[in-house]
Amino acid sequence: MKDEYNFSTARREGDEFTIVDVAERTLVVQKEDRRKAALERLASLNWTLPPDYRFDRDEANR
Numbered sequence: 001m002k003d004e005y006n007f008s009t010a011r012r013e014g015d016e017f018t019i020v021d022v023a024e025r026t027l028v029v030q031k032e033d034r035r036k037a038a039l040e041r042l043a044s045l046n047w048t049l050p051p052d053y054r055f056d057r058d059e060a061n062r
Helices: 034-044
Strands: 016-023 026-032
Touching: none
Parallel strands: none
Antiparallel strands: 016 026
């Protein structure tokens, strides 16, 4: 199974999981990586920022 996850030792608060299978009192879960999926969707658009673009966090939060 792709990206198997050791749920008992590697989870952190805020992590989201999908239950993939249940077998003999054992849950098989897969971590949902929404950030990675979003970045892949953006990359598939083949869109680029202007070369002189600079993100300003303060300006974005006004």
